[in-house]
Amino acid sequence: MTIQHALYGAIFAVVAGCGDAKTTLDASPDFFYDARPPDAVMYCDPLAAAGQQGCDTGEMCGWIRVQDTPTIVGQIGCVPGGTKAIGAACARGDTGTVTGYDNCVLGAVCVGDGAAAICRAFCDPAAATTTCASSETCTTDPGVGGDGSPGMPMLGACAPN
Numbered sequence: 001m002t003i004q005h006a007l008y009g010a011i012f013a014v015v016a017g018c019g020d021a022k023t024t025l026d027a028s029p030d031f032f033y034d035a036r037p038p039d040a041v042m043y044c045d046p047l048a049a050a051g052q053q054g055c056d057t058g059e060m061c062g063w064i065r066v067q068d069t070p071t072i073v074g075q076i077g078c079v080p081g082g083t084k085a086i087g088a089a090c091a092r093g094d095t096g097t098v099t100g101y102d103n104c105v106l107g108a109v110c111v112g113d114g115a116a117a118i119c120r121a122f123c124d125p126a127a128a129t130t131t132c133a134s135s136e137t138c139t140t141d142p143g144v145g146g147d148g149s150p151g152m153p154m155l156g157a158c159a160p161n
Contacts, residue, residue, distance in 0.1 A: 043077070043078065044061030044076060044077065044078050045061055045076075046060075046061040046062060046063065046076055046107070046109070046122050046155065047122055047123075047124055047155070048061070050106050050107075053078075053106070054078070055078035056078065058080065058081055059078040059079060059080060059081060060078070060079060060080075060081045060082070060105075060106040060107075061076055061077070061078055061079075062076070062077065062078075062079040062082075062101050062102065062104070062109065063075075063076060063101070063102070063109050063144060063155070064076070064077050064079065064097060064100045064101045065092060065095050065100035065101075066095060066096060066097050066100055067095065068095050074100065075097070076155075077101075079101035080101075081105070081106060082101075082102060082103040082104045082105050082106075082108075082119075083103060083105065084102075084103050084104050084105060084108075084110075084119045085104075085105055085108075085119060086104070086105070086107075086108045086119050086120065086121050087118065087119060088104075088118065088119050089115075089117060089118060089119075090102050090103055090104050090110035090117050090118060090119045091103055091110065091117065092110050092113075092117070102117075102119075104119035105119070107121060107122055108120060108121055108122060109122055109144050109155075109157055111141055111144060111157045111159070120157035120158050120159060121136075121157065121158040122144075122155060122156070122157060123138035123155075123156045123157060123158050124138065124154065124155070124156065125138045125139065125140050125154055125155075125156035126154050130158075131158075132158035133158065135160060135161055136158040136159060136160055136161060137158070137159055137161055138156040138157070138158055138159075139156055139157060139158075139159045140154070140155075140156045141156070141157055141159075144156060144157045
């Protein structure tokens with residue numbers, strides 16, 4: 001056996017022992033991190049209608065804040081459905097992958113922090129026509145998320161003009 005064959009055998013043994021990617025993904029909640037592979041398919045879509053977001057019954061696709069400093073970082077994922085209507089004051093759980101979601105209703109996201117936080121409708125800032133009310137504009141916000149990369153749609157929130 002040559003050194004080259006031994007090296008290939010060792011690499012195969014290491015790779016074969018790693019398991020498949022599906023098993024690894026299934027071990028965590030249904031969402032992608034910002035550092036996902038470029039060919040990743042998004043599990044859920046916060047811009048889709050109820051029942052079409054890709055989440056289980058009782059869940060919705062929402063924004064999950066996973067880091068506050070030095071910059072806000074988040075991810076989309078299936079989270080329990082919220083109860084706060086668009087325009088209502090809202091709150092977000094502690095920053096983290098399983099706690100950093102808000103209590104806004106399906107199709108909305110909590111924008112701002114503390115007493116100034118309010119539920120705003122999700123929107124697509126890259127769309128030719130907006131889903132926002134005529135008195136609002138679809139704006140991007142680091143607390144809302146989405147960077148437009150594969151599997152992570154560019155997300156915005158409807159804000160008053």
